[in-house]
Amino acid sequence: MVGDDVSEEEEGEPESLEAKGKNVEEAIENGLIDLEVERREVDVEVLSEGRAGLFGIGGEPARVRLTVVSYEEPAGEVVEFALDTLEELLELMDLEAEVTVRAPETPGDGLGLVKAVLDVTGEDLGVLIGRRGGTMAALQYIVNLVVSRRYKGEAPFSVDVEGYRRRREQTLEDMAFRMADRVRESGRPVTLEAMPAYERRIVHLTLSKDPTVGTASVGEGDSRKVRISVRE
Numbered sequence: 001m002v003g004d005d006v007s008e009e010e011e012g013e014p015e016s017l018e019a020k021g022k023n024v025e026e027a028i029e030n031g032l033i034d035l036e037v038e039r040r041e042v043d044v045e046v047l048s049e050g051r052a053g054l055f056g057i058g059g060e061p062a063r064v065r066l067t068v069v070s071y072e073e074p075a076g077e078v079v080e081f082a083l084d085t086l087e088e089l090l091e092l093m094d095l096e097a098e099v100t101v102r103a104p105e106t107p108g109d110g111l112g113l114v115k116a117v118l119d120v121t122g123e124d125l126g127v128l129i130g131r132r133g134g135t136m137a138a139l140q141y142i143v144n145l146v147v148s149r150r151y152k153g154e155a156p157f158s159v160d161v162e163g164y165r166r167r168r169e170q171t172l173e174d175m176a177f178r179m180a181d182r183v184r185e186s187g188r189p190v191t192l193e194a195m196p197a198y199e200r201r202i203v204h205l206t207l208s209k210d211p212t213v214g215t216a217s218v219g220e221g222d223s224r225k226v227r228i229s230v231r232e
Contacts, residue, residue: 015068020061024049024210025177031066039170041105042066046210049184074103074116078147082157085146086118089139097122104158107205108169110198115155118143121162129161133168136161137196169202176206179228180213189229191218200226 019031024046032039043066050062079101086099100119104111120128129136140159147154160166172195179190192203203226204215214231217224 016065018047018063018065020063022050022061023177023181024062024064025174027062027064028066031064035066035068037068039173041068043069044206044209046207046212049181049210049212069105072103074101078151078154079116081150082116082118082143082147086120086139086143086159089142090120093128095122095125095128097125097128106166106169107202108165108172108198109160110156110158113155114158117158117160119160119163125162129164133164136164168199172199172202173206176203176228180207180210183213183228183230187230189227191225191227194219194223194225196222197224200224203228 017031017035019027019034021027021030027050028039028044032042035042045065045067047063047065048060050060083099083101090097090099097120100121101116102119104114104117109117127135128139130138136159140157143159144156147157158165175192179192183190195203200217204217207213207215207228212231213228216227216229218227219225
C-alpha cells in the first residue's frame with residue numbers, strides 16, 4: 001500500500017487526492033496506485049516539486065493532486081460517417097483492422113480539440129503508423145478532409161493506431177518531468193528536440209500547472225521546439 005504517501009479528500013471512492021513522493025514522477029505513481037487508475041484517467045496538478053535538503057535533512061517531498069476524469073461516449077451521424085470513412089480507407093489499403101470510437105481523454109488524444117478518437121487495432125499495423133507517426137497523421141488528415149466536406153464546421157477526429165498516441169504521450173510526459181527536474185536543479189533552460197504541434201501541446205499542458213517552471217515554443221515551421229525554463 002502507498003499509505004503514508006497519499007491522502008484522500010473524501011471517504012469512499014475518491015475523485016481527487018493529494019499524493020507525495022521523492023519527485024513529481026514518483027508522487028504521480030503513488031497516487032495512481034492508490035486510485036487504481038491509469039495515468040490517462042487523471043488530471044495532474046503539481047503542488048510542489050519538493051527538495052532534497054542538505055545531507056538528507058530538511059528536505060520536502062514532491063506533492064501532486066490527481067483528479068479522476070470521466071468521459072461520455074461519442075455518437076451521432078457525423079461520428080458514424082467518420083468511422084465508415086476510415087474503414088473504407090483501410091479496405092482500399094488492403095489492411096485488415098478493426099475501428100472503434102471513443103471520447104478523447106488526454107491531450108495526446110486531442111482532448112478539447114477533437115470530436116472523437118478513431119482507434120484502429122489489428123495485426124502488423126506498423127506500416128499504418130509510419131516513422132514518428134507520419135503515415136497515421138496523413139490518414140487522419142484524409143479522414144478529416146472527407147468529413148469536413150460533408151459536415152462543415154464539425155470538430156475534427158483523431159486517429160490512433162494500436163495505441164501509438166498513448167505510448168508517445170507517456171514518453172513525452174515522462175521526458176517533460178525529467179527535463180523540468182533538470183531545469184530546477186541547474187537553473188538553466190532546456191530546449192527539447194523539434195516536434196509537431198500536437199506533441200508540443202502535450203509538453204506545454206504537462207507542465208502548465210507546475211509552479212516552478214514554464215514552457216515556450218521557439219523556432220519556425222517544422223523546426224519549432226519547446227523550451228523549458230525556471231519561472232521568474
